[in-house]
Amino acid sequence: MAIFVDDSTKVVVQGITGRDGGFHSGEMLAYGTKIVAGVTPGRGGQKFQDQVPVYDTVKEAVSEQGANTSVIFVPPFGAAGAIYEAADAGCKLIVCITEGVPTVDMVKVMPYLEERGARLIGPNCPGLLAPGIAKLGILPTSIVKEGPVGLVSRSGTLTYEVVYQLSAAGLGQTTCLGIGGDPIIGTTFMDAIIAFNEDPKTEAFVMIGEIGGDAEEQAAEYIKANVKKPVVSFIAGQTAPPGKKMGHAGAIVSGGSGTAAEKTKALEAAGIPVAERPMDIVPRLQEIWKK
Amino acid sequence: MNIHEYQGKEIFTGFGLPVPGGTAVQTVEEAVASAKEYGLPVMVKSQVLIGGRGKAGGVKFCETIEDVKENATNILGMDIKGHTVRTVLITPAVDIDSEFYIGMLIDRNTKRIMLMASAEGGIEIEKVAKDTPELIFKQIIDPRFGLLDHEAMDMGMRLCPDDIKKARQLASAMQKLYVAFVESDASMAEINPWIFTPEGVGHAIDAKVSLDDNAMFRHPAYEALRDLEAEDPSERAAREAGLSFVKLSGNVGCLVNGAGLAMATMDLVKYYGGQPANFLDIGGSSNPEKVVNALNIILADKEVKAILFNIFGGITRCDDVANGIIAATNSMDIDVPIVVRLIGTNEEEGRALLANTDLVSAETMDEVVKKAIELAG
Numbered sequence: 001m002a003i004f005v006d007d008s009t010k011v012v013v014q015g016i017t018g019r020d021g022g023f024h025s026g027e028m029l030a031y032g033t034k035i036v037a038g039v040t041p042g043r044g045g046q047k048f049q050d051q052v053p054v055y056d057t058v059k060e061a062v063s064e065q066g067a068n069t070s071v072i073f074v075p076p077f078g079a080a081g082a083i084y085e086a087a088d089a090g091c092k093l094i095v096c097i098t099e100g101v102p103t104v105d106m107v108k109v110m111p112y113l114e115e116r117g118a119r120l121i122g123p124n125c126p127g128l129l130a131p132g133i134a135k136l137g138i139l140p141t142s143i144v145k146e147g148p149v150g151l152v153s154r155s156g157t158l159t160y161e162v163v164y165q166l167s168a169a170g171l172g173q174t175t176c177l178g179i180g181g182d183p184i185i186g187t188t189f190m191d192a193i194i195a196f197n198e199d200p201k202t203e204a205f206v207m208i209g210e211i212g213g214d215a216e217e218q219a220a221e222y223i224k225a226n227v228k229k230p231v232v233s234f235i236a237g238q239t240a241p242p243g244k245k246m247g248h249a250g251a252i253v254s255g256g257s258g259t260a261a262e263k264t265k266a267l268e269a270a271g272i273p274v275a276e277r278p279m280d281i282v283p284r285l286q287e288i289w290k291k
Numbered sequence: 292m293n294i295h296e297y298q299g300k301e302i303f304t305g306f307g308l309p310v311p312g313g314t315a316v317q318t319v320e321e322a323v324a325s326a327k328e329y330g331l332p333v334m335v336k337s338q339v340l341i342g343g344r345g346k347a348g349g350v351k352f353c354e355t356i357e358d359v360k361e362n363a364t365n366i367l368g369m370d371i372k373g374h375t376v377r378t379v380l381i382t383p384a385v386d387i388d389s390e391f392y393i394g395m396l397i398d399r400n401t402k403r404i405m406l407m408a409s410a411e412g413g414i415e416i417e418k419v420a421k422d423t424p425e426l427i428f429k430q431i432i433d434p435r436f437g438l439l440d441h442e443a444m445d446m447g448m449r450l451c452p453d454d455i456k457k458a459r460q461l462a463s464a465m466q467k468l469y470v471a472f473v474e475s476d477a478s479m480a481e482i483n484p485w486i487f488t489p490e491g492v493g494h495a496i497d498a499k500v501s502l503d504d505n506a507m508f509r510h511p512a513y514e515a516l517r518d519l520e521a522e523d524p525s526e527r528a529a530r531e532a533g534l535s536f537v538k539l540s541g542n543v544g545c546l547v548n549g550a551g552l553a554m555a556t557m558d559l560v561k562y563y564g565g566q567p568a569n570f571l572d573i574g575g576s577s578n579p580e581k582v583v584n585a586l587n588i589i590l591a592d593k594e595v596k597a598i599l600f601n602i603f604g605g606i607t608r609c610d611d612v613a614n615g616i617i618a619a620t621n622s623m624d625i626d627v628p629i630v631v632r633l634i635g636t637n638e639e640e641g642r643a644l645l646a647n648t649d650l651v652s653a654e655t656m657d658e659v660v661k662k663a664i665e666l667a668g
Contacts, residue, residue: 020606024606076505076508077508077509100505101505102476102503102505102506102509103397103476103478103503103505103506104404104472104473104476104503104506105506106402107397107402107403107404107434108434108435110402110403110434111433111434111435126605126606138605138606139605140604140605140635140636142635143635153551154551155549155550155551155552156549156551156552156605156606157547157548157549157551157552157603157605157607157635158549158551158552158554158555159551160552160603160605160635161552161555161603161656164603164634181550181551183397183399183478184397184399184402208551210550210551210554211554213399214399214400215399218400234555236551236552236554236555236558237554237558238558238561239539239554239557239558239560239561239567240537240554240557240570241537241539244537244570245504245535245537246535246537246550246553246554246570247535247549247550247553247554247570247572248550248551249503249504249505250399251550251551251554255417256417260558276562277558277559277562277657278555278559278656279655279656279657
């Protein structure tokens with residue numbers, strides 16, 4: 001078991017014929033992900049890698065191939081449009097990898113998704129990898145391992161670093177999830193934590209936050225009140241100067257709030273250990289997780 | 292991207308918000324000429340991308356042309372919290388009877404645009420939020436319908452319960468501000484203060500606007516609003532090269548792929564007693580040219596005594612980064628040591644490429660950071 005995906009996950013990749021979309025669709029297929037269709041308007045009728053049919057619209061991919069999940073590699077100006085299309089066609093899980101989507105576009109997309117009961121992961125995220133089940137996005141498969149740990153993060157490569165260390169220590173994962181670094185994202189820390197808490201296969205989990213917003217503080221409160229599984233956290237951006245956007249559109253300390261220190265304090269107050277360095281995450285987890 | 296008051300007011304004017312006229316000028320002579328054109332009294336307002344201009348003496352009321360001369364002379368060239376004043380806004384002074392705050396921002400929790408308003412105008416809203424949060428009213432806006440009439444009117448009545456005419460003006464201003472926010476792809480827009488004159492006429496007499504960098508492709512004209520002089524030269528070069536970069540004051544240059552890992556790397560430099568020289572995310576693409584540009588930007592900082600690469604390949608391929616490092620070191624005169632850690636997609640190919648160079652290699656994040664600090668001395 002994993003969160004948000006299972007054996008019935010059938011993927012359509014929007015932007016499958018692009019450079020990044022093509023490369024990563026190949027990687028997803030190689031991992032055994034059921035990519036049943038691709039979509040690139042104007043390329044309908046072609047085949048990706050001689051096996052995956054390409055359609056002009058998501059609607060066709062859904063009706064012809066039964067796709068229920070979309071992974072989006074469409075440039076920023078078309079990303080919101082691609083999300084609307086996937087939701088309208090009936091995809092219930094939509095993973096948007098695209099970085100640089102205008103925030104107002106995402107604000108407008110949200111009620112559309114809520115009405116259709118579709119879950120969005122991202123944008124500006126590495127997606128999700130459930131070891132042994134499916135890879136939806138760009139997380140490198142070489143570093144993951146099947147096992148009992150859940151991982152949720154606002155970052156991409158920092159997630160890889162932590163997954164790598166978990167696997168090296170023999171701690172496999174149920175699901176590795178990158179929720180993205182933008183101010184408006186579909187699936188939040190809270191959504192992921194609730195899902196990990198309910199997932200019987202996930203025995204413990206790691207939450208990797210960063211400066212900006214107060215999602216970590218909210219998660220801390222929720223965990224304190226509802227979660228019995230061991231949780232360890234890490235917050236990136238202790239040394240970030242205020243008022244500067246640290247790469248991610250959402251990673252900014254503004255008006256003195258959203259600092260790493262505040263988040264660390266809130267997490268620790270909720271009894272959640274906060275690792276000082278990425279390499280302390282595994283030992284801290286092992287400390288509190290008596291198997 | 293933060294823009295100046297006068298630029299924000301131009302955007303507001305385009306969406307029908309009442310803004311007193313004004314001219315942005317760079318010299319005392321121009322200041323005097325505009326003051327004469329508008330007629331006295333006028334305000335001379337420094338245009339810098341930082342708050343607290345009034346307190347710093349950067350906003351002055353002028354009753355005479357002599358006042359204009361004196362204040363413009365003092366304010367032009369003034370340093371406000373590290374920002375040099377190069378432009379002042381000359382604007383007609385209006386009589387103020389009452390002041391309000393109207394602001395809009397992206398609310399991460401509801402995933403909507405949020406309107407905030409308060410009768411405590413003219414002071415920093417962060418201070419009001421901290422000391423008397425009950426005096427700030429909020430309205431979450433449904434993007435399908437925009438700020439509806441009754442929602443805007445409700446806010447107007449909360450701010451001016453005893454004056455329906457003023458409440459209506461406020462409601463109208465809030466609806467226009469919402470349209471301006473969405474149409475210009477703002478990430479934040481504030482009118483502080485919105486004022487009423489003793490005659491009951493409303494004006495937006497300040498504008499603080501931040502535009503979404505991700506939406507600039509829709510607004511090519513806004514590129515001209517960027518204050519290139521106020522930007523750090525290295526940050527400007529990085530932006531033009533498509534790199535995410537923030538200059539810091541240390542001596543360990545950091546090139547990392549991914550913002551989270553880049554922040555964590557900086558934090559680790561500090562943890563081991565070093566000082567990071569910068570935040571730099573080379574991004575998710577696999578373009579060797581980016582590495583060359585990144586190295587150029589970091590090496591322009593003469594404080595940098597060692598450079599570290601911390602690359603975890605995913606969408607980025609380690610061999611591309613290695614090729615970039617080799618291309619850069621071959622084409623440039625680099626006299627600081629470089630420590631490289633490559634892991635993830637195509638790491639073996641990447642390491643093989645670097646094997647015959649004099650770059651220092653490291654296996655882990657801890658190791659690359661420690662070695663770089665040591666080499667920086």
